[in-house]
Amino acid sequence: MDRYGNHLGGQHNQHGHHGGNPPLGHHAMGASNGLNMSGLPQLNMGGMPSIGNGYDMGGYDHGNSYMNPTSYMNVPPPVMHSQSGGSGMQSLSSSATHSPMPTTSSNAPKASKAKPAAAASRKRKTPSETQSNPDAPDSPTSSKGGDENSEDPKARRRAQIAKAARKHRQRQKDELVALRDKVKDLKEQIEVLQSSEPSEHDTEIGWKQEAEQHAEIRARVDQENEFLRKTLMEQMKFIQRLQDYFTKQPLLNAPSLNKMLTSSPSMGMSAPPAPALMPPPTMPSSFFQLPTVSFRDTLQKVADEGMQMCTESIQYCQMFRAPQVPNINYLGMTVQYEVTNDAINVFSRLTIPHINFVGAADKIWDLYTSRQFHLDFPLTESYEVLDTIDNDTKYTRTILNLTLPNPDKNGNSKFKSERLHIVKRRNVGNAVYIASRSVNDDPSWPSTPSYVRRNMNIGMMLRDTMDEGRPATECMWCIKVIMDQFTDTSVVANRQDTILPNLFEVTPAFFKAMVERVQQQQ
Incomplete structure (x- = not known):
């Protein structure tokens, strides 16, 4: 018997699992030992090895084994660790082997007090806190919050989406800064080229001046055309009046027929002719050739x-x-x-x-x-x-x-x-x-x-x-x-x-x- 009151089976292995069968009468693994409590695996279920068949429990340290009811109640449940790119669960035997086990039963009150603290630590953190602090309980890389993330995949998905969005926004900002720098560089190059090799048509001043000159010339031409048009219309009206005047009164200014017949051609100095009632108007040579429409x-x-x-x-x-x-x-x-x-x-x-x-x-x-x-x-x-x-x-x-x-x-x-x-x-x-x-x-x-x-x-x-x-x-x-x-x-x-x-x-x-x-x- 060891110092904890456990009987050693006399087998050569004192730690771990043993190949022999333990005495069936000592520490029987029945229902009375409390191993069928709620939340514990049934040892007689399919897939679990039978205690009495091929396993030597004589030299096993029952005080540290998870098979001990008193020690099991003081040990937290197995931890599920999340790996990078996925999550996996360690086997029950491995977690039991590597988990630290309490040495005395006096740790039970402390474990019961630690449960509320552990529950409080399970409170979910924001995605930013989880990403920024790898030791946070809810962090995918934290050993303390892996099982909570496995139980809540939506939180982990939101954290991944937030991280991808931050990366996308940062990438857009970097691209915008790079494009602005490039535009600034190109503008500086254009200014340098324009100052070194000025073009003949790089400004609007020359074109504007030429357009204004053409507009002034056209305005003068239009004004001259309008003046000529008005003058022509006035001349046509005057010519029409002259035509009507000579048509209605053709012999108003003609010399007297009797005076022409009685005048002597042998006279050396003839008297000046009598003044006409009105001087004959001066008309262009093409007066009678103008195409006019009859007023009638x-x-x-x-x-x-x-x-x-x-x-x-x-x-x-x-x-x-x-x-x-x-x-x-x-x-x-x-x-x-x-x-x-x-x-x-x-x-x-x-x-x-x-x-x-x-x-x-x-x-x-x-x-x-x-x-x-x-x-x-x-x-x-x-x-x-x-x-x-x-x-x-x-x-x-x-x-x-x-x-x-x-x-x-x-x-x-x-x-x-x-x-x-x-x-x-x-x-x-x-x-x-x-x-x-x-x-x-x-x-x-x-x-x-x-x-x-x-x-x-x-x-x-x-x-x-x-x-x-x-x-x-x-x-x-x-x-x-x-x-x-x-x-x-x-x-x-x-x-x-x-x-x-x-x-x-x-x-x-x-x-x-x-x-x-x-x-x-x-």
């Missing part, structure tokens, strides 16, 4: 446009069922008017009894183109027929004295209105149309500040109708003022609040006077 063709075109506008206005007047203002009975006529931003329209209707429309149309045409009838009208200052293109087309000029609703800044309440109109008549079978259209671009009569012009179109339609069971003529009159560039709205007289009163001042009274003259001539 222009007048014919304007007359056709006026007839088309007259037809449209009459049709609109017939369908004018919902006026902005109710019908007005003015001077025995039904009058309507409409004002928009683009135009001002005035419509009037009247029935002429006991006359057919053809006879009434002939009489109205004669009165409308009669100089005397216009001069008899109180508001007419002058009237003349400038050109008679044919029996149904005439070019006229009228000056009217009109009134402003309110005096202007100079205190004037009167102004003069000039009308250059081409008048045309057309018989369509069941009705007769008469149209009067403004001519806005006559070179012989340019616009002057003395007169106010308006872009106007006047139309009349005469057709048969019945009045109290008797034949009669229905006469419709429409006048339209177009608010465009030919009606200068900067002038006070061309504002809409002035144009509308002027139309009521002139048109109904003039129309009524013509109808009364037609009735008197029956």
Whole structure:
């Protein structure tokens, strides 16, 4: 028996496992010894060697063996060590062989007190602490926390991911620093090359200066072209006026025929010729070779446009069922008017009894183109027929004295209105149309500040109708003022609040006077 009270089996081996069989009666390994406690392996399980078969336990140190119940309770469980790149478990026999065993039973209280400390040491550390401190209990390389990591692979995986992320971020930072250094180096090389070998086109100054020079040259050329264009247009207008002047008055400056016949050729010194009424204008040699369009063709075109506008206005007047203002009975006529931003329209209707429309149309045409009838009208200052293109087309000029609703800044309440109109008549079978259209671009009569012009179109339609069971003529009159560039709205007289009163001042009274003259001539 040794000093611990264990019987030695007498075998030659005192340490380790022995080849002989121990006495079965001494320290039997039954259930009474407590080896079947919870958490301990059953020795009679499959895969475990039988105690009584081939193992000599006589010389074994039972005090230090894990087979001793008292010593087993004081020994912590086997430790599982984690290896680099993986984890492995040592065998039970190896851990039992190399584990330090307590020598006395007095260590049991100390072991029981050490359990809470060991449990506290098992508290999981953060991945950074585990990676930075290899001796930490949760570190994969620590011998104290290997079994905890094996029990919690998620923590170890998180630590590995954090470590890989730190490496990746550090690698990106290193690459960024390297790239910045390289960019700085390349910039320095470019500056050195530019300073040593300057290029001809390395700056924008030269190109900008050249572009500015070209822009200045183009601006001067455009200005010259605009000046030449205006000069040419003025010359063309002047030439057109000269052509009209010599066409209408060809013999104004010609010498007297009687004087040429009575003059004696034998006279040595002849008297100087009488001065002409006006000096002959100096004209270029190519004056009569310029290709010009006849102004009469222009007048014919304007007359056709006026007839088309007259037809449209009459049709609109017939369908004018919902006026902005109710019908007005003015001077025995039904009058309507409409004002928009683009135009001002005035419509009037009247029935002429006991006359057919053809006879009434002939009489109205004669009165409308009669100089005397216009001069008899109180508001007419002058009237003349400038050109008679044919029996149904005439070019006229009228000056009217009109009134402003309110005096202007100079205190004037009167102004003069000039009308250059081409008048045309057309018989369509069941009705007769008469149209009067403004001519806005006559070179012989340019616009002057003395007169106010308006872009106007006047139309009349005469057709048969019945009045109290008797034949009669229905006469419709429409006048339209177009608010465009030919009606200068900067002038006070061309504002809409002035144009509308002027139309009521002139048109109904003039129309009524013509109808009364037609009735008197029956």
